[in-house]
Each structure stands twice: as C-alpha cells, then as structure tokens.
Amino acid sequence: MTQLDEYVDGLPNLCGSEQQVQAIVEQSRNTAVHNGHTGLDLGAIDAACAIALHMHQPLIPAGENLHTAEIISNLQWMLQHPDVGDNHNAATFLWCYKRMGEFIPTLLAEGHRPRVMLEYSGTLLHGLRRLGANDVLDALRRITCEPETRAAVEWLGCGWGHPVAPSTPVQDFRLHVRAWQHHFAALFGAEALARVRGFSPAEMALPNHPDVAYEFVRTLVDCGYTWVLVQEHTVESPEGRPLEQRHLPHRLVCRSSRGETAEIIAVIKTQGSDTKLVAQMQPYYEARGLQPVELAGHRVPPLVTQIADGENGGVMMNEFPPKFYDVVRESSGTRTPLVNVTEYLEQLFATGLRPGDLPELQPVQQHRIWERMAPGDGPDRLAATIDTLRGSDDRFHVDGGSWTGDISWVRGYDNVLAPMERASSLFHERVLARSVPTDDPGYRAALFHLLAAETSCYRYWGEGIWTDYGAELSRRAIETAERL
Template identity: 70%
Template structure:
C-alpha cells in the first residue's frame, strides 16, 4: 500500500502510521533518488536553489475563542482590500507554478532543477480552500517519472516550528507529522525520496543538548542531510567556514557526551529573495573552480533558498529568470543540481559523509573550552551562565536567516501558553502512551503543532501573538479532554 489517508476525522493525517513510514523509508535508503546520474568530472561548478512556501493557520473572523481555524491565505483572499492582501491570488499561483515551469522546460528538452519546501499548515490551508489545481501540479512534481528527476522535495516541520525554541519532543512530532501529511498527499514512494531537510526560518539550535536532539531527530526520521545558514555554524575551533561551497558534516555533542552527525549543505550570505529571484547562485557558480575534497577534485556548490511567493521579485521576476537560466546553462561547465543529486554524485566519486569537513553550531567552541562532554546538563547550565555574564553577546538562542530575531526573547505572551500546551500534551498523551491514532491524540496534536508556528513571534506583538496563544489554549484543552 503506497498511500495513507490524507485526512482522518476531518483533520490532516499527522500521526498513526509511524511504523509504516519508518519501514518504508528504511527499505528505500539503499536506492538512489536520481536516475539521471550527474558526472562531476564534466563540470567546473554546480548551483542549487530551493523555494520555501508557507502560510500559517489563524482563527477566522469573529470571537477569537470560537472562530474556526483557517489558512492565512484564505483570510487574505477574503480581505484583499487590507494591506498587501491583494497579492493573495498571485500567491496562490506561486504555489502551483513550478509544475507549469518544469513541464515547459522538460518539453523543450532542458534539464531543470529546483528544490521545494512546503509547510504542512500551508498544504492544509490550500486544501481547505479547495485549490485542487495546486495539488494537481504538486502531485505531478512529486510523482511523474521525469518531473521527479527535476524536482527534489525537502522535509520540514509540519507547523513551521523553529528548532531553538520548540520543545525537543514536539519538534520530533512536527517532523513526523510532515512525513505523514506528505505521504497522504503523494504516497510513501514519493516520501522515500525526501532525503534533505529544510529547517523553518533556517533556525539551527546552538545549545548543545537541543542541537544534539535536533540532529538525532532528523537521523531517526530518515533524513540524510540538512540545509544550514552559513553564519549559524562554525569550524570546530570557532572560526568561520573556510569553504562554505563544499558540503560539511554537522557534528553535535550533548552534555552527556552523546554525538550525532548529519551532512550539511551550506546556504551562504544573508536572506534576500533577490538571490533566488535573480538566480544569483548560477552566476556565482560561473566564476567558481573545482576544489580539493578528500583527495578528489570536486565542483563547488552554490546554494540558496528563499520564499517562493513573498516579495515582488519572487512574484514577478523569478519565473522568467528561472526559465532563462535553466535554458542557458545546458551544455556549459556549470550544472544545476538538487542537493541529494549532488551528494549521490560525490558518493559515486568515493566521497562519503565521513570524508566531509566537520562543523558545529555557532558559539559551541566557547562552551567546549569550559566543559567536558559527559559532565551533564547541570554543569552545562553553569558554563552557559558564566559565559553570558562575561559577554552579553554570547547566547544559546540558536541562529537563523536573520541575526536580529532570537525566536526566544521577548515572546512570553505566546511562548508561555505554547509551553503549557506542550507540557499538557506530554503528560496527557505522551507519558500515558496514548495511541497516536487515537482521535483525542490527533486533535490535540493538530492544535499543538499549529500553535508552534514561527509567525506568531516573527510578526511581532499584537494580534498574531493573540492567535498563537488562542491556538495553544485549544491545544491545552484538547490534551486534557
């Protein structure tokens, strides 16, 4: 059986088939994702782009405690006279247009490449709106034998939760929930080809225990690599990356001395939709030369990710520029690739994960100068307090695409209700080992994951934090039902 239900009891299928998904992923791991094998010896450089698509859920109009939960795009569609909501129809087109663009390029005989990252809340909101034409295009990209060579789907957290400030047990629930939802939409075979992970907001935890749990979760859920922001990581001696255009090995050790490592592809520079909208990685790659890696000469990889719909450059300029570049690079010494495609080509060359240079989350070198792995969480907490007292720039809030949002500080009015909901879900559902296909579990999980969406913090104080607190309230109520 390749398909599992997309919806159960009126809610997206977020749990209940964990064993089936784990078995399906394990059985597929020995098979390559890409049949059109990339020959790294024939190119000088490679480039890749990823499009991140997301809309949060929110209460509809009316009394906050009673309003149904809808997707933000639906609210924008109904209120196009407010702010920038006139962009809602363009956003809806952006969510399906890659199917049209990829189909056109394949029919022309070209070799398009793109990676896609869709949050679960967006997918649920689109389905609620009845936008079946969007799913028709996405299903083509996920299942058509030719299109799936051009398109790589990246895993994500179902509720667009940021790792540094999401309870670690909940983060794992988000990762598993997205896999359920994706398999319900496109099938287990399509899910088995999802090998890379795109963290919401490019947020990487740097607290040693949280970072370890983050990597452990990805590995346990079958992921082989993760996309990370250049300025959120460091060499093991604390210096910046010597060459961010090569894949690395993200190594995370916790205070108990346990270590987990996963391959990392580096997104360079800050976050700017123009970098993808104007296909900057292609032009960067054109001026790049092969590098030495584990005794081999390999083409460097220029990688970028950006919102796929947000901003004028992505809504209006990206489609024509994408078509132009995908047509232009063909037959040159530069190749468009997807992340797993590039890593599979490295393995065929003899370069595996263990051969990649190690890195770690930002600021950890300062921790490990004062802490021996295995000394435990109490000693770690004391070291962190000492370092904070010595330098007010030191923090364990993690890093993301932006250096001026911590995702932790200043959000008590939404984090406190979220943490209460998480604690109640843990005590009433996880600790009691409530079956994950129990309707009570599914309902509480839906609200919990929806409440942990980053937007309730990123968009600042006011109605969005109220929305987050209200959805967390519903999660707490459902957990105790």
C-alpha cells in the same frame, strides 16, 4: 504500504501510521534516489548551483471572536479580504504555489534540464486543500510523481507547523517532523516520501544549545534524513572559526552534555538577501566564477546553494519566472548546471569520497562552551558554563541562529511562548506520558492544535494579532488535551 488517507476524523493525517512511515524511511536509507540516471557527471563540470523555494502559510482562527472562529489558512483569509493590507497579493501567492507545475514540464519539453527544490509547510498543504485549491496540489503531484518530471524536482522535509527548532520543545519538534512525513505520504505516496532526503529548518534556525542541537540532529537522522540545509553564519569550525569552504558540503557534528554524538551532512546556504538572490538566480552567476577544488584527494565541483520564500516579495512574484527560464535555458548542458542537492551528493559519493572526508562543523558559539567543559560532563556543568559565559559576555547566547542574526526567537516572546509551553507540557502529561494511541481521535485533535500553535509566525511579529492567534491556538491545544 497501503496508501494513507489524506484526512482522518476531519483533520489532516498527521499520526497513527508511525510504523508504516518509519518502514518507508528505513527501507530508503541505503537506496540511491537517482542511481546516476540524471545526466549529471561531476567530472565534466566546474561548479553547480542549487535553489530551493520555501512556501508557508500559517493557520489562523479567522473571525471577530477568536475563541469561536474557524481555523483556516491565512491565505484563505487573504483571498476573502482582498482590500485589507497586502491581501491583494493572495491570488499571486496561490499561483506561486502552483507555477513549478507549469515551469518544469515546459522546460523539459524544450529539451532543457530544470532543477528546483521545494519545501512546503504542512499548514500550507492543509490550507490549500481546505480552500479548494485542488489544481495546485494536482500540479504538484504531477511533477512529484510522474517519471518524466520527478528527477527535476526535489522535495525537502520540514516541520509540519513551521516550528522554530531552537525554542520548540525537542519532543514536539520530533512530532512536527513525523507529522509532515505522514501528511506528505498521504498526499503524494510512499514512493515520493522515500525520495525526501534533505531537511529545511524553519527560518533557517539551527539550535546551538548543545543538548538541543544534539536532539535536533538525532531527530533528523532517526526520521531518515541524510542532509540538512544550514545558514552560513549559524555554524563554525570545531576551533570556532568561520567556514573556509562554504561551497562544499560539511558534516554537522553535535555533541551533548551527556557525551552523545549525532551527525548529518550539512549543505551551506550562504548569506545574502535571500529572496532577491534566488529571484534573480544569483547562485548560478556565482557558480560560473568557481572552479573545482580538491577534497581528500578528489576533484570536487563547488555547489552554490540558496533558499528563499517562493512567493513573498515583488522580485519573487514578478522577476523570478523569466529569470528561472533564462538560467535553465542558458545553463543546461554547460559546465555550470543547475542541480538538486541529493543528486549532487549521490554523484559526489559515487566518486569514492566518503561522508567522513567532509570537513566538520558545529553550531556557532559551541567552541566557547567546549573550551570550558567536555561532552559528558553532564547537564549541570553545561548550565553552569552557559551562565558563566552569559555573565562575562552579553553577546553570548544559546538561543540558536537563523536567517537573521538579530532575532533570538526566545527573548521578548513570553506572551506567546508561555501559552505554547503550557500546551506542550499538557500534551506531554495527558497524551504522551499516558501512551494515548496515536490513532486515537483525541490524540489527533490535540496534536493538530499543538503543532498549529507552534508556528514561527506567532513569534516573528512579537505582538499584536499574530501573538493573539498563537495564544488562541495554544488555548485550543490545551483544551483538547484536557479532554483526554
């Protein structure tokens, strides 16, 4: 594959090379990432732990007049205004985005076995380049691409604009997933993209509406992903029970009202105070108390998995570095090592265990739906069933689940969702329905603004300047689509 340009027409390369990107993921489907060359032997360990660092900064129209303001990274705005709010943390945030480029080589040089999974939103990667943080991207490229370090670092895919899957139109969510793959390949190369097998949903938000959940999983599978990270309380057994073996991988099986089925391996992120748990390397200490379990006749070491913001909060900024060093040094060569998930899964299936042997799960609340109808009964029956359940129980919803149980990402967000939905509808009408070529400059401009507008931050706060940012980016997405 020809190396993709990082920028095209002044915008990050988010589209236009779909066939090349798909060829990369198709060729990698049946190819192991590690081929057993990481030194991990599941038969010689009792348990393992995996940590992932989530990194994100939204794009904002930064200026007094939002209609004319330049779109820049929120991080850049923080650096330019250090005396406002918590903006004094901006320089530390910048270091956090870079520091794995220092930690990993140092620990490897000491003879240890560091492991970390990284998830950076597309808006952050673009923002880092635009503010001139080339040293950060260079450090990430080295640990991603150099043979000596790349086994220690696993990248997780995500949506380019950090969209919340349950309330993002399914066709837009697919655009986010594809755009991130484009951008990542342009930054780090085709070989690096071929090694990205896991997916990290923004806000750990998993759709539980059956048709949306089905499209979510189908998108991931179509885009070459083999596993997804899910929050413990967002899933249930087919019988509607909580998980019994949360430290084992599962199969996330999603069925639609039309009778379609899509499934993918799910790795469970357990509940807890995310940033504190990762910063203090709690998964390692939890794993030390576990022993192998039997699954389908195989001895399987449990895997304790956590993800947290990699830059946000005092414990992550200050306590994580020394704790990460301590745990890597202590765990290397022991019966409780740090691993990356794809490394663990490849070893697991090399023992003869098959994906079909993994226990099944589904998005939470779906058991109550399938008690009253069957997959294949159709969208009308599904809508009626959901209305009946809502009418009998005000706690029932199909707004999805996330890292927090009290935010639906739908209810109460009309002031920002309405313009987003208008932008999405117009993009479909003016761009997708008319089959505008994806390498058309107008397509790229409209896509960039749409994906930037669908960032979760504009919903999380619910009101104030952040919803104004979201509405303005939606307005620009509408404006660029109308030009087509």
